[in-house]
Amino acid sequence: MGLRAGNSRKKKSPEREVKRTPLGAVRRSQLITTYGVGSLVAFEDQSFVVSGLDSWKVPDQLDLFEFRLEQWLGVDGFHLPPASDPPAGDGVRIRRFPEMYACPGCTHGPSPDKSKCGPCCEENIRPFRHFNSPRGKSECAACGGDLTPSRFVVACENGHLDDFPYWAWVHNRTASTESSTSGGHQLSLRTTGRTASLSSIIISCTCGKPPVSMEGAFGRWAMKEIGVSCTGARPWLGRDAREQGCGLFPRALQRGSSAAWFPVVRSALSIPPFSQELHKQVRKHYKILSGENDETIMRLVGKTELKDRYEPADVVRAVRDYEAYAAGERPDPSTITGFEASDVLRVEEYKQLIRPSRTEDFESERPVPDPQAPVLAGIAETMLIKRLREVRALQTFTRVEAPMEGDQKDRYADLSVGEVKWLPAVEVVGEGVFLHLDQDRLKAWESAEPPAEQVQRAQQIREHHDAVLERRAGNRVPIPKSKVTARFVMIHTLAHALINEWSLDAGYPASSLRERLYVSDDMAGILVYTATSDSAGSLGGLVGQGEPRYFKKTLESALERISWCSADPLCMEAEANGADSLNMAACHACMLIPETSCETNNSFLDRAMLIGTPDGRTKGFFRNEH
Template identity: 25%
Template sequence: MNILQAHQYNQGIGKHKLLSSTAGVGSIITTKFGTYVLISDINKWQFVTIFNNRIKNLLQSPPKDIYDGIKREAKNLGLTLVDDKRFVKFIQHEKELNNLECLVAIPQMALNEMFNSVNWTKKVHGRTEPAHPIAMKLNEINGNSGKAEDYQIQGTHFPKWFLGAKKVNGKQDLKKIDEWKDLWDKKRIDKNTFSPPRDANVPIKDSNGDQIKNTYWDANNVQRSIPLYKELSQTNLILICPNGHLSDIPWSKYLNWKTQKETFQLPREDSGENLFTIEPCCSNPDLKWSESTTKSEGYGSIYIECSKCRLGSGDSKEKPKITLEGINSLKPKCPGHKPWEIDPKNPEYLPYEKCHKNGDEKSKDREVMNVALVTANNTYYANGFSSLFIPMHLAEEKTEELYGALVRLNEKYQSECERREKQNRVIRSKNEYWDNLDIEGFIYDDEGLQPTNFESFVEILKGEFLNEKEDENGEDFHENYRFQEYKCFSQNSFFEGKEENKGLSFRDIHLSKSLSEYFVKIQQVDELKVTNIQFDFTRVKPKERIVKVSENGDRDIQESSAGQNIFSISNSEEELHVMPANETLGEGLFFQFDDQKIENWLKNNPTLYTRFSHYLDREINPKLQGASFMQKIKNNGIKHFLIHSFSHMMMRELEFSCGYPTASLKERLYISSNPEKQMSGVLIYTAEGSEGSMGGLVSQGEPEKILEIIKKGLERSVNCSSDPLCWESEGQGIYDLNLSACFSCSLVAETACEEMNLGLDRRVLVDEEFGFFVKMLK
């Protein structure tokens, strides 16, 4: 299929991949055309921008219920709101986005395989009618179908350097894409046909020497003819920075720098730290690129020269031939480039910021960049986060009526404070505000509540309003967030969400004597909703969050790098009210272990400490890769190995016994040895659309079935095809964080595991001497 117009130059990416570890904001994707495209930040995604502006206008004169108003605006735009207020509150704190109001689902933009464009509209009896679900919704609500491009993801070519389609004496022109575009425009070729990027100097001709033309039908159903030109080829070398920055190699400057090294004007050990400040080879470079036909010397077989100043030509000793040999040792100081923030309306301007060593703004040194292939694994590491939907009143451990009244009361108080501030009046304290509040009018008229005991309700509301807990310094908000989910399951035996709380439904199962020896409860989670977003991203090394716990229980939280946000806010007047997210529905099984049983097990098995002392006693360097996993295991102790290994055993047994591929299952670990937030549980759940997401997994939670599955899983864990090597292992896997656990017995699909298949040991489950479940096997 020939791509003839700009609107056909699309790449089909599923909406879930856009927030995955491989293809989020700032990632470089390889298109089906062989080019590389860098995904732009969310402020360049039109549907986010349009929705953000709608919310901004709404907040200037807000309705009584702001969230209902936002829901209406989303509906008018054909968008789906991701309803998770708890998650929004967490993101506000985590990313310091105080103006964030909501999350919106990324639209699914499937492409037509025949024309490589979105099936947005269709012709019916000469009339244009909507074809895409969003277009249909827009047409129904607003009377027009909108534009497909408003709901597609923005991207920009990267690297910017392209090679010409024609070789002269084995050499190709090397120019930036804007230079190739200028050449295209000068020849007055249809600007809509420059995608994929084409060489205006190389028309495609038939055997008679005539230029080949293709016909197409435009939007007005008029047949047109397009001359065809050969496509350019993109270079594949880039510079990456641990702080997330990304740069093109400035080839004309590289040519000058390498020439100076070859002619001993620079010391041989110079690694190009000043590459971006050195002068280009000449004032008007005309670069040529050539490759040896054998390519036997790797980068040493690729030559670069300038036909204007003749650097790299080999004409003289002062102008030797220049190859890319040794380019991997190039380590320039980072200029802080952020090409994913390039504005499509101003593509010539490259956004940048100061780049400090290790992301430390106090450091005067700049970070060093590394050369990488576009397709290398270390060019992109996304830092995502997932949230299990929990209604706010459950998360806050309040009744629904009390939580709703408290929210509205705080809103009324904040509105009065803002009004008094504008009027230069003294802002009243919460106590003064409460004393002057018509509480009966607020509860009966404003809220429409009918509390069973009015006096008791008012007393509780007053206490909650006047004594709201402030955020504590040093508190681990990630742990708090997970603890809310754990408490929701552990402190409630049954919950069925109403229409406004749709997305969570669970119930306890009856535990037999065999199960109650180990578990406090097992729950069938008939319905759950998981929301995923991307916080930021890094390059070179993944971002790690390290939580060190001191002897007195204080928690020191460090991050290995600052990373780059997926949004761009250039000044204080800009506000981000919405972030894109993906929402999946599923079902699951929740297991809560008996803490007392675990404590007794640890006390009665002294050999356990000997087995795990290496992980529990060592001092961990936070700068080491993998430090976050090592520290988490040290904090949680042997319990981490127990619960995580049980989770993997269950997922693998569900695969063997019931036919669920582990790729269709996921785990959510609830493990903490923090005395104030003790957690000992795991949720195993399905992803939307996967096998077992229509009641199959929940059915395995029936009391008779679940006992049988656990027993079979334990029996299977006794043996491994890699034994005795696996059973007797003293450390295997990444960072040696697994003991008796390998692909043959314990590891699952990477998408299923929260901890990169680390912190596993099947012997803590079944070893005859110290196994936690050893009695169940007898």
């Protein structure tokens, strides 16, 4: 995937656009999960932000369809990120950000030898365009040194992004009576080299204000203390695309910080009936066929390529399937929840995963029973998912704090200036193993009277989660309540244990596997599937792990492995672990997996839910099987 520089000041002709030289490349899937719209990407000594969807060169006809996901997100379909070269595509536009650059060769200040002193010696940090860098390069015109983008930016919880306010940092942290303000305002940045801390980074101004270090700049209220509020800047949409009335105080971040961009990715599996070839072909013409009577649909089909492939009556039936689904009760597409495990999409998938099925994009079957390797108590059944297709779409993104259930809509950034009826997406074709738990055993485990220790442990996590939701809600009402239950924590922890085990035994790196949770009062299932379709994707090795003789061994080994952690007894006895104290007995040494493989950012985990505690107070769901 080629990334090409854009220009927000002057519109280029189509011919000029095509001839642009790519500045770098990333994989298509990374433009959904890592380098999507609004994210920062660095190439050599330059930094850029990925431009909005309205700058992408995509064909008029949509590339991907997944009807269930389209209905959820309220779009007409999806586009694959553009390819890097014509005619298949012309890459994705990027804009220079941050605009503040420094010239390291001029950090020494004015040279004693005035003949060697360039014009930038007293102003080595300023907007990139003021360095008069030659076209296509990033170097100082005065001294020829390579320019360096600012290490610091500011962002707010509503997704806005701007340059760090160096001028305000120097002047507002120093009383106006401490020095004169003569000599103009030319900023310079230097590093003392005494330590690696922010206190060694010194910002000076030629007006005479005392130099100020960057120490304290990352404080939660540092920008408020110097009177800097959010400007509503959206550099990925252009310099003039500011959003008015934000009202928040931004936070200083490292340019490469993960907190600078959190994608909100929604996904759905292609399941019957929409995964059948007939339905996929009808979907391409659904707009003109929907809402018509049977006779009109049959007449319209005669004008499409469908007439040579399918019976008109079958096409009518497929159209009616789409209409019935669209007319059903759908959740609010603007609602983004951190708990997708019980939403409508998951309920529909769960009903398909628990029974054998076969279509072009979805194939599941029961393994052959093995009397020598019965499934462990607590597991109702495993299913072999020999083929599945998942569509992942970038819906929006956040900054500073990761998205969480109950977030208000104004927290989510726009992907374009105007409304677009499509979203960028990729499809993954892979395989997996699905298991659903014994509901009777599960209900007995979670509803013991008096409340069992495992329920109380889940209650502690829920209280910590409620505190986070309340803090993030601020003055907004109503404040959402946590949905964490002992069932959810146990099933989520089991998924992590299986992924870690299969990464050792099945030859898959943990980052190539992914969990998909199905948890509600009526659901208790886990799908572990290949998250990539490259060389570590669909090779059959994961499906084989679902066979009874292998799965029994895997589960026993996983439970045995997590029964001890190198951080014990601290890990097992901890009353809180992880970010925002949303874990209990779970740490990097025992339960955490790559964040791309986990649906909840490695939160809501507790291995005591599976294997119990050494003192016997907490009964693990598999307490008799380890």
